[in-house]
Amino acid sequence: MAVENSVVIWQGNTKDIEFSYTDFKGNKSRRNVSVNKVLFDADSESFYINGICKSRQAERDFKESNISTMIKVGSNRYDFQEWMLTLDVDISEWLDESNTIICNKSADLPSEKLSFTAKIEEYNRKQQIKLDELKANKAINPVQSSPNKFMKALFWVGVFFVPYVFAWFTLRKGSSTKSKFIAFGWLFVFAIAYLSSPEHKQADITNQVQTDNAEPNNTKFDKYSQFNDLSDCQLAKLIVADYEPIIMSLSQYLNSHNDLTYQQLNNWKNATDFQSNLDSVKNKYPSIQRLDMQNSRLASGLDFRVGQAFRDTFSSLRKSNNQGNVISPQWEFIQNEVAQIVSCTEDN
Structure with a gap:
């Protein structure tokens, strides 16, 4: 239960919600709730959903951190922050x-x-x-907010080594036509060279053989054992490579829609399995706990960075009634962190 000095941050009528919940005794159950209000408890710094629990036929408070699944509303599913946005309450800040x-x-x-x-x-x-x-x-240009020459140099290092991610950043406002031409020209050359390389063809054959011979009961073991012999830089670059298609897909979509609405953005998210793809990469790798694995820890953080970039854009479109989106600062973090990772060596 929320304490007595809780503050009501939303109250009204909305559709019933459904979720799995773990109570204070550790018992997990499925709950269907008619929501009355959402509260914030300043003492525990926690959010609570207050409403009538259908299975208990009584009023209950549900602590947000004890909700173990997405919140289901009709046929849609949201995390807690996205569901609050449907109530016109933005908690991202x-x-x-x-x-x-x-x-x-x-x-x-x-x-x-x-x-x-x-x-x-x-x-x-x-x-x-x-x-x-x-x-x-009209828009805030993240490129212009970072005039530091060193960071610009890191950006072009990223274009050189990972053009299929960094080339798309040149589509943002503030980039010159010359920069776009160089970046996408190199992307084309890089792609042709990579696809034609003997190493790529041999890798395809090797991956196919490994897939055919893999046994299902070794999946959990291989998830961790296959990374044991990798250095910090090698593991970090491997993680970045898996996040690259997701980053590129979101960046390309945002830059190709000048009059984007939050409804269109949400439809794109569901159609492309955006969140599922992020979760898949996150679950593929073990948790990086060692302090000396700095680059790998940085690469693992891309799960949050990319997800927050989406949430920032969705939030700003909704708050401004589709009048335009404030470009998320997460894009600059993504750009700088990926540049650091792709330029790292074992001597760093």
Whole structure:
């Protein structure tokens, strides 16, 4: 149960929801709930869903962190943040990379000393400033926000080694025609050379043989054992290679739709299995715990970066009533981190 000083951040009527829930005793069950309101408990920094539980025929509070599945609404499924967006409540500004409440980013968010009500007012003020900037500038160019020559050099290193990811960044506003021509010209040459190489053909044959001879009961063992002999740079580059098609697909879609709506973006997500593809790459690799595996840990973080880039765009389109999206700062992080990984050597 939420404590008595919880703050109501949404209240009204909406469609019934369904999810799997683990109670405080560790018992897991399926719940169907008629939602009354959503609360925030400042003491535990947790969100709660309040409503009538159909299986218990009583009013209950459900802690968001104890919900173990996607929230089902009709035939659609959402994570908690996306479901809140359907209620016109955006909690993305209050979450850090660990999905915990932010109270210490003084540049963009209210300080920890403010009450939660004051935080909401400050948050709304910040959002209005962003929307005003959007209307004045049409878009915020992440390329222009990083004039550092070293980072530009890293970007072109990325274009050289991983053109099928970095070439698409030149489609963003602010990139010159010359940059686009060079990047996509090199992408074409790179693709032709790679597909024609004997190593690529031999790899296809080897992969086919391994697939034919693989035994299902070795899957879990191979998931971890196959990476034991890889160095930090080798594993990091392997992870980046798996995320590259997902990054490229999202970047290409956003840049090819000038009048994109949040409804179209959500339809694209479902049609391309965007979230499932992210989860598949994340589950493919073991958890990177060692501190000396810095590049591998960085590569593993792309799961959050790419997902948050989508959520930022969806949120800004919805908040601005499809008047345009504020380009997510996550794109600059993705660009810089991938450039660092592809340029790493065993001597780093």
